[in-house]
Amino acid sequence: MKLLVIGSGAREHALCRSLSLDPAVTALHCAPGNAGIAEVAELHRVDALDGKAVAALATELDADLVVVGPEAPLVAGVADAVREAGIPAFGPSKEAAQLEGSKAFAKEVMAAAGVPTARSYVCTTPDEVEVALDAFGAPYVVKDDGLAAGKGVVVTADLEQARAHANACDRVVIEEFLDGPEVSLFAITDGETVVPLQPAQDFKRALDGDEGPNTGGMGAYSPLPWAEADLVEEVMNTVLQPTVDELRRRGTPFSGLLYAGLAITSRGVRVIEFNARFGDPETQVVLARLKTPLAGVLMGAAQGTLADFPDLRWSEDAAVTVVIASHNYPATPRTGDPIEGLDEVAAQDAPHAYVLHAGTRREGGAIVSAGGRVLSVTASGTDLARARERAYAAVDRIRLDGSHHRTDIAAKAAAGS
Numbered sequence: 001m002k003l004l005v006i007g008s009g010a011r012e013h014a015l016c017r018s019l020s021l022d023p024a025v026t027a028l029h030c031a032p033g034n035a036g037i038a039e040v041a042e043l044h045r046v047d048a049l050d051g052k053a054v055a056a057l058a059t060e061l062d063a064d065l066v067v068v069g070p071e072a073p074l075v076a077g078v079a080d081a082v083r084e085a086g087i088p089a090f091g092p093s094k095e096a097a098q099l100e101g102s103k104a105f106a107k108e109v110m111a112a113a114g115v116p117t118a119r120s121y122v123c124t125t126p127d128e129v130e131v132a133l134d135a136f137g138a139p140y141v142v143k144d145d146g147l148a149a150g151k152g153v154v155v156t157a158d159l160e161q162a163r164a165h166a167n168a169c170d171r172v173v174i175e176e177f178l179d180g181p182e183v184s185l186f187a188i189t190d191g192e193t194v195v196p197l198q199p200a201q202d203f204k205r206a207l208d209g210d211e212g213p214n215t216g217g218m219g220a221y222s223p224l225p226w227a228e229a230d231l232v233e234e235v236m237n238t239v240l241q242p243t244v245d246e247l248r249r250r251g252t253p254f255s256g257l258l259y260a261g262l263a264i265t266s267r268g269v270r271v272i273e274f275n276a277r278f279g280d281p282e283t284q285v286v287l288a289r290l291k292t293p294l295a296g297v298l299m300g301a302a303q304g305t306l307a308d309f310p311d312l313r314w315s316e317d318a319a320v321t322v323v324i325a326s327h328n329y330p331a332t333p334r335t336g337d338p339i340e341g342l343d344e345v346a347a348q349d350a351p352h353a354y355v356l357h358a359g360t361r362r363e364g365g366a367i368v369s370a371g372g373r374v375l376s377v378t379a380s381g382t383d384l385a386r387a388r389e390r391a392y393a394a395v396d397r398i399r400l401d402g403s404h405h406r407t408d409i410a411a412k413a414a415a416g417s
């Protein structure tokens with residue numbers, strides 16, 4: 001099977017790494033990729049938002065399957081353009097990707113499907129904003145309706161700040177605050193059959209102790225020793241299958257990866273958000289534990305044959321990933337700094353720990369930072385404590401001037417609290 005993966009983050013590096021280990025994969029291409037992905041896939045230049053260009057590249061490469069990683073190309077209809085060129089694509093249509101592209105649309109689908117989520121108002125005027133803020137009270141949850149790379153959400157006790165964010169957005173969703181731990185559960189679907197992956201937890205805030213601003217994600221772990229044994233089954237029955245069924249009923253079936261961001265509240269599971277693609281950094285830990293070769297499952301989703309697919313097989317091991325971010329991330333990050341120590345991790349920590357690249361590029365003989373989240377250091381172990389130790393041992397070998405990372409990824413879960 002010849003594959004083309006679209007994207008350039010640590011998620012795409014994790015996907016490419018798994019695909020490169022799959023014996024069914026005979027050729028692996030990625031566009032645009034990054035310096036780490038170049039070690040496992042052949043890189044190509046393409047504007048990932050240009051469906052025609054992606055389809056042309058896939059045709060030229062004679063690809064059997066195109067995997068579209070990030071949300072922006074999906075919302076721009078890149079998977080549709082690939083399918084129109086006669087090539088199977090893993091990723092939802094432009095219409096179905098609105099589940100992530102518009103928070104208001106997601107709320108409407110959830111209401112129709114009876115999926116539990118926070119009560120909310122969609123507001124377009126300052127008056128509507130006032131009514132909504134007043135209705136729910138503090139802490140305020142204010143979400144830009146459109147795509148904002150994980151940074152469009154403000155959760156604050158400060159009314160002025162909530163009001164300012166709401167009035168800076170064209171259309172805004174204001175909702176009830178959900179208390180309780182967060183879980184990310186991914187499912188692979190062909191629009192009808194839904195195959196859940198293993199749950200993971202993401203760390204969204206920049207600083208230890210969940211302080212500081214929201215980011216795209218600073219680390220993740222899986223499994224969740226504290227979660228109820230029937231969590232996956234419950235989310236399948238109350239969230240994932242009803243949502244997939246509702247989108248099919250509307251004539252806009254969702255195929256690809258459905259990501260449910262959940263809050264486990266005292267009143268039960270609630271959806272915080274849907275995404276239409278693999279999450280980053282959760283994918284790094286989920287794929288680290290997946291034993292079933294990946295390409296066949298993605299192809300099954302693209303071709304509508306998941307009903308015939310055997311159950312996924314999972315490793316008993318735990319996995320932890322720690323994101324190394326550049327100076328000043330998530331505000332305007334500094335780029336172009338050299339990264340050292342990658343060879344030391346490869347020599348001393350592999351195969352249990354390895355580095356997945358996000359914002360990196362090659363500059364002469366060196367690898368330099370090229371984005372906010374730079375590396376995602378991933379490790380496995382018999383339990384979370386061991387995986388954590390290995391991940392942080394590898395993090396400590398990496399030198400990137402001005403960089404920062406959280407030191408408490410999976411710490412509470414590893415300590416059993």
Ligand code: AMP
Binds near residue numbers: 118141155175176272
């Ligand atoms: P989102 O982009 O919707 O995932 O929101 C980013 C983060 O904001 C989430 O991971 C939560 O930590 C937080 N958040 C979003 N919605 C709520 C809510 N209704 N109640 C509490 N926290 C929320």
Ligand code: GLY
Binds near residue numbers: 150217275278
């Ligand atoms: N981990 C958060 C996201 O991928 O949106």
